[in-house]
Amino acid sequence: MTNPIIRELRKEDLYNGFLKSLDSLAQASSMDSSKAQTVFEKINSNPDYIILVAKVGERIVGSATLFIEQKFIHDGGLTGHIEDVVVDLDFQGQQIGKKIVSRLVEISKSRGCYKTILDCTDDVMPFYQRLGFKKVANEMRLDNV
Amino acid sequence: MTNPIIRELRKEDLYNGFLKSLDSLAQASSMDSSKAQTVFEKINSNPDYIILVAKVGERIVGSATLFIEQKFIHDGGLTGHIEDVVVDLDFQGQQIGKKIVSRLVEISKSRGCYKTILDCTDDVMPFYQRLGFKKVANEMRLDNV
Numbered sequence: 001m002t003n004p005i006i007r008e009l010r011k012e013d014l015y016n017g018f019l020k021s022l023d024s025l026a027q028a029s030s031m032d033s034s035k036a037q038t039v040f041e042k043i044n045s046n047p048d049y050i051i052l053v054a055k056v057g058e059r060i061v062g063s064a065t066l067f068i069e070q071k072f073i074h075d076g077g078l079t080g081h082i083e084d085v086v087v088d089l090d091f092q093g094q095q096i097g098k099k100i101v102s103r104l105v106e107i108s109k110s111r112g113c114y115k116t117i118l119d120c121t122d123d124v125m126p127f128y129q130r131l132g133f134k135k136v137a138n139e140m141r142l143d144n145v
Numbered sequence: 146m147t148n149p150i151i152r153e154l155r156k157e158d159l160y161n162g163f164l165k166s167l168d169s170l171a172q173a174s175s176m177d178s179s180k181a182q183t184v185f186e187k188i189n190s191n192p193d194y195i196i197l198v199a200k201v202g203e204r205i206v207g208s209a210t211l212f213i214e215q216k217f218i219h220d221g222g223l224t225g226h227i228e229d230v231v232v233d234l235d236f237q238g239q240q241i242g243k244k245i246v247s248r249l250v251e252i253s254k255s256r257g258c259y260k261t262i263l264d265c266t267d268d269v270m271p272f273y274q275r276l277g278f279k280k281v282a283n284e285m286r287l288d289n290v
Contacts, residue, residue: 019217026218039221049215069212070194072164073171073229076184080289081226084218109289116289119264119282133285137264140278144225144254144261 002094004054004061006103011040013053017060021088050107054087054096062087062096066104068111080108082118101131147239149199149206151248156185158198162205166233195252199232199241207232207241211249213256225253227263246276 009018014036022028031039043049048069054062064085071077082104087097108116119139120128154163159181167173176184188194193214199207209230216222227249232242253261264284265273 137284139282
């Protein structure tokens with residue numbers, strides 16, 4: 001069982017496997033280098049975005065994002081949204097996704113979010129159910145382009 | 146058919162029906178006044194949060210939030226999230242929700258988001274389907290408290 005280091009994304013990770021591993025969700029690694037750095041700076045300067053990566057050796061093999069939404073409901077409460085959970089194919093089955101998501105849930109709790117939510121397809125529902133998530137609703141999507 | 150004004154939330158709306166109408170989702174109007182203003186300032190100063198309200202006469206009778214998430218995937222793309230859609234019970238059936246959500250979708254498009262997403266329960270799926278949304282996944286939730 002590989003024991004990855006789980007830590008926040010750093011700029012040097014962009015070309016160390018991070019963008020490449022996101023490609024399995026949607027194209028990321030072909031992004032222009034200056035744009036990737038601009039996105040990094042925007043996200044990194046916002047304390048309400050937390051991206052965790054899993055590092056094995058010198059390579060990023062998985063990641064996920066938490067962003068914290070300020071609401072008026074729940075007496076001005078906060079909601080933690082988990083997005084873009086990914087683990088490289090050749091590192092799956094080693095609980096790396098579980099470690100990243102669990103850590104994000106801890107951060108969501110420590111930041112005072114009253115709930116943590118995410119959207120997932122049917123095939124990965126059991127994975128999130130094992131982590132304590134329950135299905136409560138449907139994700140609806142409208143493509144803008 | 147009532148013809149509401151749809152516009153961005155202003156501070157004076159907080160006690161003009163806005164917080165009260167949110168109560169049907171989860172408690173909001175009992176929030177301490179200074180906290181409500183702090184939440185307003187935080188949201189209002191962030192260009193990636195847009196709250197639209199529907200005003201009929203002097204009263205806010207509905208609202209919804211769009212927040213814009215910066216991603217690395219889709220070549221550093223943006224996603225529009227619609228949250229907390231609400232219309233007062235005595236103003237339902239007058240297409241007010243449709244007007245607010247449609248306007249938020251326009252804003253999501255004009256801001257360059259490649260998709261607009263939201264979570265909803267089964268009972269309101271037809272409402273969003275009529276606006277062009279399609280079910281793509283499941284919303285999973287973990288209560289943090």
